[in-house]
Amino acid sequence: LSLAERASLVGPFDYIVLKTIYEDRDKSEYIHYLTLKKKLGQKNVKDLKISLLKLNKLKLVFKDSTSLAFKLTFSGLDILAIKMLYVNHILNKLGSIIGEGKESIVYLGYDFNDNPIVVKFHRIGRNSYKSIRRREPYKKSWITISVENAEREYKALKCVHDNGGKVPRPLGIAYNAVAMEYIDGIELYRVSNNAFDFTKLYNEILGTMRIAYTECKIAHGDLSPYNILIDKENNLFIIDWPQASQSEESLQHDIRNIINFFRRFGISDDPQKIFDYVRGIS
Ligand code: ADP
Ligand code: MN
Known part of the structure; x- marks a missing residue:
């Protein structure tokens, strides 16, 4: 079923x-x-x-x-989340799976006006068992860790969105589920349009990284062309924020990823300069 x-x-x-x-x-x-x-x-x-x-x-x-x-x-946890999103008038009907990663399942759903929305269920499995156990001084259940990831993602989406960053609009959170705006688009790594303005996109990504770091005190931590969606009007949306934290190493890692990716479009930049820019220093 x-x-x-x-x-x-x-x-x-x-x-x-x-x-x-x-x-x-x-x-x-x-x-x-x-x-x-x-x-x-x-x-x-x-x-x-x-x-x-x-x-x-x-x-x-x-x-x-x-x-x-x-x-x-x-x-069972997913069901608790679905019921709560329903009671809170965020989710009326769950649809089909649109994405499945190692730590989440992403569903299409419908709100009470029949508009499509996204519901992302966090499921931290055995993959991360050892690393998390070592970090935690006391034992937490997988359920609790999944709920905390959802909360971290929701908070990040909310803060970045409220400050004008390019992320899907968050609609609500319940247990391990984050509900957000559905983006009708494709991941950046799949964009194959010669007329696409990659320089503009690059600058907009840096702009959102800067908002996240200066206003919300977070680096994405897993920023890559897989976690950037481009819609039909060429708007960008950075997704997948559960590991966001205030870490300069994560920020540098994200910057390296972005600079590496955009090099193929003839864009080159100095990582240190970008590091200062996204921290609001320049
Ligand atoms: P993870 O990579 O941890 O599985 P993501 O948040 O990256 O989780 O979501 C997985 C996939 O689900 C994405 O690559 C994208 O295809 C789809 N997806 C996620 N959020 C949205 C959204 N708001 N709108 C449309 N598609 C989405
Ligand atoms: Mn992802």
Whole structure:
């Protein structure tokens, strides 16, 4: 079943069960049935059993193999996010997948006026397990780390957008999902138009990097022609901000990427000069 189909099968009580499991996520990996029963009240026991069976079958919760304990799956987290975006009148209907990376799944969706929007679900998987574990002094669940990534991306989009930078307009955040304006365009690396004004584009990218660093205190951190969208009117939008942080190394890394890419269009610049420019020093 698709995410949208599963979302439509989750009723109000199932939602409460999912939310209760979510709220317990950093105490231990699994929450025991008896703990859930206590939290939800004796009068809901029958509903709870039915709900857990259903959520397990929909793969929104995962049952421990040796005990009557459950944890939320990433799909379960996605469902919580979808319901919240719906309640907040941001997302009316989820559509098809338009992008899938190693740490996210990007969906097309529709708002309450039937306009297309984008919903990006963050899913931090095992790929980054070791590096994150080493950095964190205490244990956080993958769910929590994914939610934090979504929050970081939303904050970055909001600040850069509010200050006039070229990013998709953020529409809302819920759990691990960031909703934003849908850009009808293509990634920069796919642009193959001889008449395209690459110099103008280059300057606009630097302008947005400068706004991000000076107004929002962040460098993108993964800036590349894969994370820049160009729409039909040749407007640019920098996407994919979850790793944004105030790091001069990240900023230098981004500058190198951009300078390297634009060299093929005859644009050459001194990295140090650009480094000063985007930090607002010159
Ligand atoms: P990641 O690279 O981590 O998977 P991205 O934010 O780069 O996540 O999104 C993945 C892909 O989804 C993009 O390359 C782009 O094709 C598409 N996409 C993301 N955001 C938008 C958007 N606002 N409008 C249109 N397409 C988008
Ligand atoms: Mn990307």
